[in-house]
Amino acid sequence: MHFWTVKYKPKSLKEIIGNVEAIEGLVEWAKSWGKGIPKKRAVFVYGPPGVGKTVAVEALAHDYGMEFVEKNASDYRTEEAVNRFAGLASQYGSLYGGKRIILLDELDGLTGSSDRGGVKAITDVVKGAQCPVVLIANSAYDPRFSSLRSYCLLIEFKKPTAGEVAKRLKVISEDEGIHADEAALKFIAQRSGGDVRSAVNDLQALGQGKAKLTYEDVSWLGYRDRQDSIFNVLRMILYGKTCASAKQATNMADVDTDMLFEWIYENVPAHFSDPHDLAEAMDALSIADVYRGRIRATQDWGFMRYVVDYMTAGVALARKNTKTSGWIPFKFPERIQMLSRSRAERAMRSSIGAKIKKKNHISAKRASKEIIPYLKIIFRNNAEMAAGLAKWLDLDREMVEHLVGSEEKAGTIIELMV
Amino acid sequence: MSFEMWAEKYRPKTLSDIVDQKDIVERLKSFTKSRNVPHCIFAGPPGTGKTTAALCLAKDLYGGAYKEHMLELNASDERGIDVVREKVKTFARVRSIGEIPFKIMILDEADNMTSDAQQALRRTMERYTETCRFIMCANYSGRIIEPIQSRCAPFRFAYLPREAHDSYLKEIGEKEKVKLSSEGLDAVFEICGGDLRKAINTLQSAASLGKPVDAKVIYSITGKASPADVQKMIKVAMDGDFLEARRQLRDMIQKYGVAGSDVIRQIHTEIFKAELPEQWKIKLADIVGEADFRLVEGADEEIQLSALLARLVEVGCDFRKGR
Numbered sequence: 001m002h003f004w005t006v007k008y009k010p011k012s013l014k015e016i017i018g019n020v021e022a023i024e025g026l027v028e029w030a031k032s033w034g035k036g037i038p039k040k041r042a043v044f045v046y047g048p049p050g051v052g053k054t055v056a057v058e059a060l061a062h063d064y065g066m067e068f069v070e071k072n073a074s075d076y077r078t079e080e081a082v083n084r085f086a087g088l089a090s091q092y093g094s095l096y097g098g099k100r101i102i103l104l105d106e107l108d109g110l111t112g113s114s115d116r117g118g119v120k121a122i123t124d125v126v127k128g129a130q131c132p133v134v135l136i137a138n139s140a141y142d143p144r145f146s147s148l149r150s151y152c153l154l155i156e157f158k159k160p161t162a163g164e165v166a167k168r169l170k171v172i173s174e175d176e177g178i179h180a181d182e183a184a185l186k187f188i189a190q191r192s193g194g195d196v197r198s199a200v201n202d203l204q205a206l207g208q209g210k211a212k213l214t215y216e217d218v219s220w221l222g223y224r225d226r227q228d229s230i231f232n233v234l235r236m237i238l239y240g241k242t243c244a245s246a247k248q249a250t251n252m253a254d255v256d257t258d259m260l261f262e263w264i265y266e267n268v269p270a271h272f273s274d275p276h277d278l279a280e281a282m283d284a285l286s287i288a289d290v291y292r293g294r295i296r297a298t299q300d301w302g303f304m305r306y307v308v309d310y311m312t313a314g315v316a317l318a319r320k321n322t323k324t325s326g327w328i329p330f331k332f333p334e335r336i337q338m339l340s341r342s343r344a345e346r347a348m349r350s351s352i353g354a355k356i357k358k359k360n361h362i363s364a365k366r367a368s369k370e371i372i373p374y375l376k377i378i379f380r381n382n383a384e385m386a387a388g389l390a391k392w393l394d395l396d397r398e399m400v401e402h403l404v405g406s407e408e409k410a411g412t413i414i415e416l417m418v
Numbered sequence: 419m420s421f422e423m424w425a426e427k428y429r430p431k432t433l434s435d436i437v438d439q440k441d442i443v444e445r446l447k448s449f450t451k452s453r454n455v456p457h458c459i460f461a462g463p464p465g466t467g468k469t470t471a472a473l474c475l476a477k478d479l480y481g482g483a484y485k486e487h488m489l490e491l492n493a494s495d496e497r498g499i500d501v502v503r504e505k506v507k508t509f510a511r512v513r514s515i516g517e518i519p520f521k522i523m524i525l526d527e528a529d530n531m532t533s534d535a536q537q538a539l540r541r542t543m544e545r546y547t548e549t550c551r552f553i554m555c556a557n558y559s560g561r562i563i564e565p566i567q568s569r570c571a572p573f574r575f576a577y578l579p580r581e582a583h584d585s586y587l588k589e590i591g592e593k594e595k596v597k598l599s600s601e602g603l604d605a606v607f608e609i610c611g612g613d614l615r616k617a618i619n620t621l622q623s624a625a626s627l628g629k630p631v632d633a634k635v636i637y638s639i640t641g642k643a644s645p646a647d648v649q650k651m652i653k654v655a656m657d658g659d660f661l662e663a664r665r666q667l668r669d670m671i672q673k674y675g676v677a678g679s680d681v682i683r684q685i686h687t688e689i690f691k692a693e694l695p696e697q698w699k700i701k702l703a704d705i706v707g708e709a710d711f712r713l714v715e716g717a718d719e720e721i722q723l724s725a726l727l728a729r730l731v732e733v734g735c736d737f738r739k740g741r
Contacts, residue, residue: 282729334668388421
């Protein structure tokens with residue numbers, strides 16, 4: 001399985017979302033190399049992650065047929081390392097002007113004292129460059145870059161608007177054969193805060209393999225706000241090699257233990273394809289759940305540590321035969337969706353249960369579970385008996401409607417009650 | 419046909435109306451004769467007459483005004499320690515006026531009380547023994563803390579035997595003018611397994627269809643949890659499709675409100691009917707039994723049952739490999 005961020009990476013400048021002015025500036029500068037070496041031999045492209053800085057430079061090279069040379073953080077650890085590619089920049093320029101473009105990516109990655117030498121070396125390369133050089137960083141205003149900056153044309157990439165991101169998501173989902181609601185895509189786009197890469201990742205996680213993507217399917221993205229995304233936590237648990245690493249994941253999770261349990265429970269089957277491993281992993285969840293039952297029975301929350309042991313380490317260590325193959329998306333716990341949908345329904349059931357309790361020696365809880373199913377059958381099949389029971393139990397119209405499942409039939413029963 | 423819940427309408431009114439659980443009834447009658455009742459635990463599965471026996475005892479003891487001398491509390495709805503402190507104490511400490519110097523407190527579903535609440539209850543029981551006797555009804559006496567157990571006379575209720583089950587249902591059928599075939603009775607017993615409340619509810623809802631009640635009607639109304647569906651789910655699991663089996667399970671539990679204990683009982687029945695080598699059946703029985711045991715202690719039915727399904731997937735896989 002491919003990452004959609006790779007599959008749908010823009011190849012041409014036309015496909016890039018937003019940042020129209022920035023791209024125009026970039027193109028203009030690149031073209032100016034055709035008329036000899038410009039005043040500013042390098043551009044310094046800066047902006048937040050995932051807005052298309054690197055992609056824009058690659059697309060520029062593609063559109064104008066330039067040879068593309070890319071270097072990143074590991075290549076400028078020391079002055080020596082920089083000198084190794086400095087030669088590239090100083091050659092051929094006069095001969096084939098504009099036919100090569102050099103990208104120095106991830107300048108933010110320069111840290112420590114030796115790198116300071118690195119910045120100086122890069123500045124020297126820029127000063128003597130015989131071909132276009134592009135520097136990329138999240139921020140151009142880091143004090144370390146102050147001297148370097150003065151030799152560069154500064155171009156800022158801004159976050160695209162949610163509307164622009166949503167448009168791109170629409171193109172991708174159409175291509176993947178997913179019928180996606182506008183609201184769903186808009187929501188993913190907004191949540192991404194202009195980070196196109198993470199928006200596309202989310203779209204893949206939520207939509208891959210589906211024919212339809214609704215707002216309900218995506219609305220839970222709100223859950224993964226603050227800390228590490230739940231996906232990372234799940235990866236650490238489901239693919240943990242040791243007890244410690246799997247257990248540690250719970251500290252990073254931004255959801256409570258019950259919610260994390262649901263995430264694990266939902267995703268275990270897809271990630272443990274070997275039947276023996278699956279049975280063991282589910283067994284671990286079953287034991288974790290037994291401890292939850294013990295907490296409930298005793299109100300002793302000290303048992304929680306065993307719940308965590310089994311739902312994390314117990315699950316992780318169940319993996320013996322399953323081979324890790326390809327990219328398997330994580331799914332939002334379906335049970336939680338069902339529960340939130342049926343909240344109103346449960347409230348209704350418990351108020352009917354309370355009515356039943358008054359007349360039958362049984363708890364409201366058990367009544368709603370054990371008696372209501374029978375009442376539903378009676379209410380749907382025998383209006384006369386239903387009316388009698390409704391009267392006996394003192395049910396109101398809404399309750400009758402709930403039991404009979406239609407307003408019209410409820411009307412008939414209510415009439416018979418009088 | 420009348421318009422109450424039949425399970426309530428035909429609940430025995432006095433100890434003599436209870437046709438089964440003979441030993442228990444005899445002992446309870448001796449209490450009413452001597453006009454003294456110890457603290458009791460009525461333990462046993464649902465629908466076997468625990469609450470009924472407690473209510474009948476109170477009626478036989480106090481006669482018409484029994485409600486003044488008796489309080490029924492349901493621990494499932496009011497399981498906290500505060501309820502025990504307030505309601506139970508207020509009721510227990512006031513001396514009863516009348517010939518019998520104590521009141522009766524029926525605590526239904528007492529095994530659902532937290533252990534803190536049970537500790538508080540234990541002190542209340544001790545302190546007000548003179549003025550109040552407790553009858554604790556529970557599915558599992560093991561969930562009642564030891565100090566309470568040791569203060570109570572234990573009574574073990576069992577599922578109704580077939581004859582008693584049939585005689586209750588036939589009598590109701592006659593009084594309500596419902597035609598009930600013997601195959602229909604078989605089906606009710608297979609589904610309800612001696613849980614009389616469930617059996618009567620099943621009968622009443624089947625009768626609401628206005629047709630003679632036969633096996634087909636019974637299976638059609640118990641609907642989504644008929645043996646055929648459980649059978650199908652087992653097959654899907656044994657064939658290796660865990661996700662589909664879990665989806666079917668989820669439908670049964672969440673959409674149709676089938677109790678987990680019923681699903682497990684049906685799985686148990688189905689296993690011995692399945693076309694499997696004999697040794698496999700007993701191996702599976704152990705797996706089902708373990709799941710059943712955990713279901714009692716666990717918090718979530720779907721988790722426990724789907725862990726069982728995963729075991730069935732595993733067994734199915736081994737079976738195909740001929741291990």
